[in-house]
Amino acid sequence: MSAPSWTDNLPDAARAFLEGRRLDEVECIISDLPGIARGKAVPATKFGRMEYFHLPDSIFYQTITGDWGEAAGDEGFIERDMMLYPDMSTASAAPWTADWTLQVIHDAYDRKGRPIPFSPRNVLKRVVGLYKAQGWKPVIAPEMEFYLVARNLDPAKKIEPMMGRSGRPAAARQAYSMSAVDEFGPVIDDIYDFAEAQGFEIDGITQEGGAGQLEINLRHGDPVKLADEVFFFKRLIREAALRHDCFATFMAKPIAEEPGSAMHIHHSILDIETGQNIFSGPAGGETDAFFNFLGGMQKHLPAAIAVMAPYVNSYRRYVRDHAAPINLAWGRDNRTTGIRVPLSGPDSRRIENRLAGMDCNPYLGIAASLACGYLGLMNEEWPDKQFKGDAYESEEDIPRVLGQALDIFEGATEMHEVLGPEFARVYAIVKRAEYEEFLQVISPWEREHLLLNV
Incomplete structure (x- = not known):
């Protein structure tokens, strides 16, 4: 009997999308202030071994034009890494891609496990x-x-x-x-x-x-x-x-x-x-x-x-x-x-x-x-x-x-x-x-x- 896979507990629609197919890639995404999806695309096998991934907190200081607001705080613009953890209840197909891809929304925390206060999803939560x-x-x-x-x-x-x-x-x-x-x-x-x-x-x-x-x-x-x-x-x-x-x-x-x-x-x-x-x-x-x-x-x-x-x-x-x-x-x-x-x-x-x-x-x-x-x-x-x-x-x-x-x-x-x-x-x-x-x-x-x- 094979060991259970992380894909066994996906939402119903995501499992139906993948039925009989091999998942190629997972897009790990988070919303910035304008609502643009930021993140990383990783091979499905690597995602299965990942607990979290990193992105710099500077993604929340960026304007819609790609410029930066001076919002980094007292320590200055050092682009501190955030810990991004997946919310697997959000796992969803990306049906327009050429291969079999899922998207998963992540939540942002600091290294002490505290929610990043200017991450939009955290604001709503x-x-x-x-x-x-x-x-x-x-x-x-x-x-x-x-x-x-x-x-x-x-x-x-x-x-x-x-x-x-x-x-x-x-x-x-x-x-x-x-x-x-x-x-x-x-x-x-x-x-x-x-x-x-x-x-x-x-x-x-x-x-x-x-x-x-x-x-x-x-x-x-x-x-x-x-x-x-x-x-x-x-x-x-x-x-x-x-x-x-x-x-x-x-x-x-x-x-x-x-x-x-x-x-x-x-x-x-x-x-x-x-x-x-x-x-x-x-x-x-x-x-x-x-x-x-x-x-x-x-x-x-x-x-x-x-x-x-x-x-x-x-x-x-x-x-x-x-x-x-x-x-x-x-x-x-x-x-x-x-x-x-x-x-x-x-x-x-x-x-x-x-x-x-x-x-x-x-x-x-x-x-x-x-x-x-x-x-x-x-x-x-x-x-x-x-x-x-x-x-x-x-x-x-x-x-x-x-x-x-x-x-x-x-x-x-x-x-x-x-x-x-x-x-x-x-x-x-x-x-x-x-x-x-x-x-x-x-x-x-x-x-x-x-x-x-x-």
Whole structure:
């Protein structure tokens, strides 16, 4: 009888993917601050002998452009090694590769076994742990919006919609059109196939309002598990698009005239002992906890927007009358408000945050959103009166540029205590470095209108 192999205890989907095949390689990955997968690819035989592997902590000090924020701390930029341990529950196929490959998400620790505080997955685990300490289990459901666009190899060229199956560019303002979805049929077929191989359950795919814009809804569940899935999904969707001569982009606002792409986050909270939704009382009515969570959202979202809208492009999405919120109003079944209470029964009563962009790191976006609700619950904060009508007709009350959002985040000590002070320090430094790098770029608008006119 042969000795048991580490592959015997893989998740069902991963075992099914490998059935009758020889595993060649394992990609050991971790999310950096932007949400890019960093790590190492190792032969499967070597992975089976590995307990952990090393990466330098400097991967968390890197900006989206590959530059560095001065966030290394008192000891300086010595690129200290982290210990990365696999979470085998995340083992998943990489079905687009030429050989038989698995991906495994890892958690980062220092040499004393302490979680690295600015690793995004650890930040989310910290927030979920704070809920657990109160006897609560947060449940979330993310909605992912993205564009399929024509290949763009020249940054100076505008992004254009992809060419559909009919040979015509994807059309705008065709929300929920099945014909529009059919235009992307081959890409969507690969998305479904890859998702099935990875064991992910898609709740649905719809056409959104933009030209070539789609939305994928995921089933509700554990925040860390769902963040893992969004992390995996971004890569999966990009790979499916590349097979069909187009790009998938998760930019918040890739095309000026079109709606932006959000990652709407639905939240409910369960009592761990009873399993009951704490937003609903015994008779099915809304509880104090429901309103406290709403109040926390309204009070603390301004401090969290630098995490949920992490790039200069993110703020181009917040445009009046353009399918994105411009304020912190809340309403029932009202998609013009930043905070929405969808139609539901008492057991599934939930609160939707419509401010997060699809460009955010899913671990950090979900952690920041839950942090707002947590502070509302702990501080027993109450929301403003429900907004009725078109919230686009009211005043804007969210930051309009990244610099302003970072100013608010840097002063938000309560938010820092929930997300982790060391994470807040590193994040602010890295994003500030990124913002200052952007400010050095002279835009085409400036050259066109200022060169000879001022």
